Amino acid sequence: MALTLEIVTPEARVFSDTIDTVVIPTTTGEVGILPGHIPLLTQVEHGELRVTKNGVTTMLAVSGGFAQVEGDRVSVLAENAITEEKIDENAVVAALKRAEDELKAAKDIDPQQYENLQNLVRYSGVQLAVKRRRR
Amino acid sequence: MASTRDIRRRIKSVKNTRQITKAMELVAASKMKKAQAAALAGRPYAELMAKMLGAIADRVEEAQHPFLAKREIRTRGIILITSDKGLCGPLNSNVLKVVTDIKSPAKYAVIGRKGTQFIARTHRDLLADFPANDRTSFADIKVVAEFMVKQFLEGVVDTVEVIWPRFRNTLVQAPTVMTLLPLTSVKDVIADLRSDAGLEATTTAAAKTAQNQMLFEPDAASVLEAILPLYINRELFQHAIDAKASEHSARMVAMKTAKDNATKLLGELTLEYNKARQAGITQEILEIAAAQFAA
Numbered sequence: 001m002a003l004t005l006e007i008v009t010p011e012a013r014v015f016s017d018t019i020d021t022v023v024i025p026t027t028t029g030e031v032g033i034l035p036g037h038i039p040l041l042t043q044v045e046h047g048e049l050r051v052t053k054n055g056v057t058t059m060l061a062v063s064g065g066f067a068q069v070e071g072d073r074v075s076v077l078a079e080n081a082i083t084e085e086k087i088d089e090n091a092v093v094a095a096l097k098r099a100e101d102e103l104k105a106a107k108d109i110d111p112q113q114y115e116n117l118q119n120l121v122r123y124s125g126v127q128l129a130v131k132r133r134r135r
Numbered sequence: 136m137a138s139t140r141d142i143r144r145r146i147k148s149v150k151n152t153r154q155i156t157k158a159m160e161l162v163a164a165s166k167m168k169k170a171q172a173a174a175l176a177g178r179p180y181a182e183l184m185a186k187m188l189g190a191i192a193d194r195v196e197e198a199q200h201p202f203l204a205k206r207e208i209r210t211r212g213i214i215l216i217t218s219d220k221g222l223c224g225p226l227n228s229n230v231l232k233v234v235t236d237i238k239s240p241a242k243y244a245v246i247g248r249k250g251t252q253f254i255a256r257t258h259r260d261l262l263a264d265f266p267a268n269d270r271t272s273f274a275d276i277k278v279v280a281e282f283m284v285k286q287f288l289e290g291v292v293d294t295v296e297v298i299w300p301r302f303r304n305t306l307v308q309a310p311t312v313m314t315l316l317p318l319t320s321v322k323d324v325i326a327d328l329r330s331d332a333g334l335e336a337t338t339t340a341a342a343k344t345a346q347n348q349m350l351f352e353p354d355a356a357s358v359l360e361a362i363l364p365l366y367i368n369r370e371l372f373q374h375a376i377d378a379k380a381s382e383h384s385a386r387m388v389a390m391k392t393a394k395d396n397a398t399k400l401l402g403e404l405t406l407e408y409n410k411a412r413q414a415g416i417t418q419e420i421l422e423i424a425a426a427q428f429a430a
Contacts, residue, residue, distance in 0.1 A: 042352035
């Protein structure tokens with residue numbers, strides 16, 4: 001028996017496949033999901049999402065959203081999600097640097113903007129971690 | 136009658152214009168296709184969100200969420216979506232006409248330079264303005280949505296509404312006003328999401344029973360609290376993409392009309408040019424013949 005995993009963002013459907021198991025980063029810690037899991041709805045945090053299929057593990061970087069398990073369907077609703085091979089390391093490093101500089105330079109910016117920047121920094125960090133893990 | 140040289144000059148300039156409008160039409164057509172594809176790409180997200188909200192709605196008593204609270208409307212908060220560039224027919228002016236008709240006190244946040252200019256020119260209350268990039272990204276729109284939600288929560292505005300040119304088909308874009316906040320009920324939210332995903336408004340009974348055993352982490356109320364802002368962001372994003380599709384199709388149609396007009400004008404000018412040329416030749420022959428008779 002296999003699970004069906006689907007990861008969607010407002011911009012596109014990032015991932016859709018049958019898998020054996022998935023580990024999702026949530027606000028209450030990592031949750032591993034195997035076939036036969038009880039229905040669950042949980043909040044997803046930025047982090048790495050590990051998918052295992054036929055013994056091969058692939059990773060995705062995700063940021064903020066929700067995950068729902070219902071029968072054999074796992075659906076992840078994320079603000080951002082990117083597969084390992086699509087991460088452009090140089091671009092992420094540049095974006096990270098820009099965001100960090102902005103954070104440092106700006107003392108009295110809007111808290112909302114501050115939070116957005118911080119989210120960007122975290123998401124970039126996760127992307128790098130995912131990309132560099134193989135080495 | 137204009138001289139042949141003048142006509143030739145005009146023909147050249149009309150030809151240039153036609154070439155430019157033709158190129159712009161092609162560019163707009165390809166961008167329109169992309170924008171329409173982007174609008175459809177948001178469907179699975181809407182569907183999934185409707186499903187999750189459906190699971191929560193039955194478990195939480197109509198929550199005490201500030202988004203759902205009824206309040207007296209003193210100042211309307213309006214997000215106006217226009218284009219950055221012109222040359223797209225009556226698209227922007229139609230939307231701005233709707234704004235002109237708003238008589239009640241309102242504050243504006245604007246996406247797109249055309250709207251910003253209008254609001255500034257007519258001395259309306261502009262809270263913030265944002266550029267309208269060709270590629271609408273969720274991150275950009277999120278900033279706008281969160282800004283407006285903040286104004287709403289702080290009581291600067293009492294509603295959050297969106298005005299944008301809704302895409303009906305390539306020829307028709309209808310300026311539309313829609314209220315984002317306050318929300319009437321979670322059920323309406325679900326119905327709206329389902330219609331965006333191209334589904335019927337109600338869920339099946341079988342899906343309901345599965346939802347009843349749903350486990351929530353940390354708990355249903357906090358999931359609802361986190362998912363509603365996301366819904367607002369998504370909703371605005373969808374409208375922004377829709378406005379993009381409208382803009383490109385309006386531009387395509389405007390450019391096609393311009394190109395057709397240029398072609399027609401070119402035909403008329405060519406005819407006039409040929410007549411003038413012929414008249415010149417006839418005149419010359421007459422003169423030569425007359426000179427020979429005289430000799």
